[in-house]
Amino acid sequence: MKIAIGNDHSGVELKAEITKLVEEMGHEVINVGTDSTESCDYPVYGEKAARAVAAGEADCGILICGTGVGISLAANKIKGIRCAVCSDTTTARLVKEHNDANIIAFGARIVGAEKAKDIVRAYLGAEFMGGRHQRRVDLISRLEEE
Ligand code: RB5
Secondary structure (H helix, E strand, C coil): CEEEEEECHHHHHHHHHHHHHHHHCCCEEEECCCCCCCCCCHHHHHHHHHHHHHCCCCCEEEEEECCCHHHHHHHCCCCCCCEEECCCHHHHHHHHHCCCCCEEEEECCCCCHHHHHHHHHHHHCCCCCCCHHHHHHHHHHHHCCC
């Protein structure tokens, strides 16, 4: 899979670890984040990853900022994006199985590197279950048409 990874200054170190993991898992990383630890604006990188996923240039995305929240809020403004903040592996699995999240986000100041890697493994290892969940995802998509 092609995976867009975006981050602000707070996620530079963690991105390196996540990139290594994702590549070891056999995926291709599209780095749309900053590689500088100088303070920057997370919406810029949330948007970049979200646009890559929405355009089909990436199959899914991973976003990292201080909390994971700001960057996810930005990503969710892009049509077709369902970005979920995950701080545990159960959520990471369920946001794929139930919500068909096409981007996950987490906070470099919230989860450590090992937890973050487990979150990524849980998300990438999960599959959307469809069925009643598809109906609910469709209802979310309908909200974008208003
Ligand atoms: C940057 O200091 C911080 O606000 C940002 O990384 C993120 O946590 C916002 O939600």
